[in-house]
Amino acid sequence: xxxxxxxxxxxxxxxxxxxxxxxxxxxxxxxxxxxxxxxxxxxxxxxxxxxxxxxxxxxxxxxxxxxxxxxxxxxxxxxxxxxxxxxxxxxxxxxxxxxxxxxxxxxxxxxxxxxxxxxxxxxxxxxxxxxxxxxxxxxxxxxxxxxxxxxxxxxxxxxxxxxxxxxxxxxxxxxxxxxxxxxxxxxxxxxxxxxxxxxxxxxxxxxxxxxxxxxxxxxxxxxxxxxxxxxxxxxxxxxxxxxxxxxxxxxx
Amino acid sequence: xxxxxxxxxxxxxxxxxxxxxxxxxxxxxxxxxxxxxxxxxxxxxxxxxxxxxxxxxxxxxxxxxxxxxxxxxxxxxxxxxxxxxxxxxxxxxxxxxxxxxxxxxxxxxxxxxxxxxxxxxxxxxxxxxxxxxxxxxxxxxxxxxxxxxxxxxxxxxxxxxxxxxxxxxxxxxxxxxxxxxxxxxxxxxxxxxxxxxxxxxxxxxxxxxxxxxxxxxxxxxxxxxxxxxxxxxxx
Numbered sequence: 001x002x003x004x005x006x007x008x009x010x011x012x013x014x015x016x017x018x019x020x021x022x023x024x025x026x027x028x029x030x031x032x033x034x035x036x037x038x039x040x041x042x043x044x045x046x047x048x049x050x051x052x053x054x055x056x057x058x059x060x061x062x063x064x065x066x067x068x069x070x071x072x073x074x075x076x077x078x079x080x081x082x083x084x085x086x087x088x089x090x091x092x093x094x095x096x097x098x099x100x101x102x103x104x105x106x107x108x109x110x111x112x113x114x115x116x117x118x119x120x121x122x123x124x125x126x127x128x129x130x131x132x133x134x135x136x137x138x139x140x141x142x143x144x145x146x147x148x149x150x151x152x153x154x155x156x157x158x159x160x161x162x163x164x165x166x167x168x169x170x171x172x173x174x175x176x177x178x179x180x181x182x183x184x185x186x187x188x189x190x191x192x193x194x195x196x197x198x199x200x201x202x203x204x205x206x207x208x209x210x211x212x213x214x215x216x217x218x219x220x221x222x223x224x225x226x227x228x229x230x231x232x233x234x235x236x237x238x239x240x241x242x243x244x245x246x247x248x249x250x251x252x
Numbered sequence: 253x254x255x256x257x258x259x260x261x262x263x264x265x266x267x268x269x270x271x272x273x274x275x276x277x278x279x280x281x282x283x284x285x286x287x288x289x290x291x292x293x294x295x296x297x298x299x300x301x302x303x304x305x306x307x308x309x310x311x312x313x314x315x316x317x318x319x320x321x322x323x324x325x326x327x328x329x330x331x332x333x334x335x336x337x338x339x340x341x342x343x344x345x346x347x348x349x350x351x352x353x354x355x356x357x358x359x360x361x362x363x364x365x366x367x368x369x370x371x372x373x374x375x376x377x378x379x380x381x382x383x384x385x386x387x388x389x390x391x392x393x394x395x396x397x398x399x400x401x402x403x404x405x406x407x408x409x410x411x412x413x414x415x416x417x418x419x420x421x422x423x424x425x426x427x428x429x430x431x432x433x434x435x436x437x438x439x440x441x442x443x444x445x446x447x448x449x450x451x452x453x454x455x456x457x458x459x460x461x462x463x464x465x466x467x468x469x470x471x472x473x474x475x476x477x478x479x480x481x482x483x484x485x486x487x
Binding site: 074076077086170172183197198200204205208212 | 317328424
């Protein structure tokens with residue numbers, strides 16, 4: 001069995017790594033990682049905007065964002081992907097590569113999740129910071145920009161890494177709309193070999209495990225570092241982050 | 253493209269029965285894997301507290317695998333991989349008994365057990381050790397202190413996380429479509445193929461998922477409130 005696995009890796013490592021790249025779209029692990037990095041990079045600014053909107057007192061800003069957050073928490077990502085597959089070409093008026101469809105869906109989905117993380121970080125800071133900044137003459141947005149967000153975003157870095165890990169895991173769902181990612185490459189190999197499905201999917205699981213496990217370790221280490229740095233306010237922060245962990249640490 | 257018309261789907265008995273079958277299968281998979289996950293989670297929790305390093309190491313490895321490998325890949329490994337390694341007799345039996353659904357329940361249940369057991373563990377850890385000492389000092393045996401003092405508080409602490417993960421388990425039951433289980437997402441794809449009413453069918457199923465998820469959240473919030481002696485007015 002182990003020799004089978006080694007043989008598969010030796011024969012197909014390039015397909016697993018970059019898909020059929022020079023002759024086709026970029027695929028494999030490279031596509032998975034690119035999709036996750038781009039998704040989180042676009043979702044990050046979106047999430048800050050959503051968090052600020054959800055914290056604002058104006059119901060016009062507050063209400064639609066709350067609805068979006070409940071929507072993404074209540075509907076399976078798979079369903080959102082199908083929506084994206086249907087709506088994105090309709091809106092852009094052209095046929096769009098499935099990679100892009102998946103990216104848009106992930107930005108919306110993880111943007112909503114991340115906005116809860118950012119909001120948690122802002123709320124955990126307490127009123128005092130905002131009041132002090134306003135008293136010193138900052139405008140609301142100025143206080144957010146220079147006082148609140150730098151602290152809040154720093155504190156939630158571990159949760160952001162957790163969201164990144166679940167984004168990597170979520171990219172596998174692109175399989176249903178044929179996004180050429182790592183899972184797709186593995187099922188292609190499986191279709192060519194036909195006789196060794198266990199070995200192929202074992203390799204797939206192992207690759208995901210190594211990536212996500214290392215990133216989770218990074219999250220834990222960063223969390224420890226941040227807790228040490230903020231030892232004074234740590235007692236209050238852990239109570240809040242317990243609740244946050246339940247939200248960010250979702251199976252996917 | 254014809255205009256928006258939900259009655260095209262809801263008025264067609266064939267589509268309605270497909271939807272109902274899909275809902276039924278979604279609940280079979282979700283409830284089946286929930287029960288499996290909770291049972292395994294309690295076993296894993298027991299192993300965590302068992303003396304000696306072996307149980308603890310096993311649970312750590314179990315949780316680590318199930319949290320760091322995508323659920324979809326776990327399902328594929330079960331259905332496409334492990335299924336083919338099974339002895340012939342078992343394979344035939346499974347094929348006669350909706351093997352897809354059985355593997356969806358196994359895959360989702362095993363994955364979710366890791367999350368549930370971690371929720372329960374962090375709930376238990378949040379109970380101060382002084383509680384156990386006080387219960388022992390008042391004459392409780394270890395087991396009865398666990399039964400009457402520690403576990404009630406621990407599960408209460410774990411409730412919000414358990415509810416959250418129950419909702420995500422329900423949502424994840426949609427992944428079963430990738431291994432061919434005829435659940436709700438499968439039904440919507442079928443209906444869409446037959447009726448060409450993409451928008452209407454997606455909208456309908458999205459609303460169904462949303463309503464069921466919100467129902468689980470509401471029931472969960474009610475249970476959490478009832479379990480809290482302060483908020484339910486029993487203390």
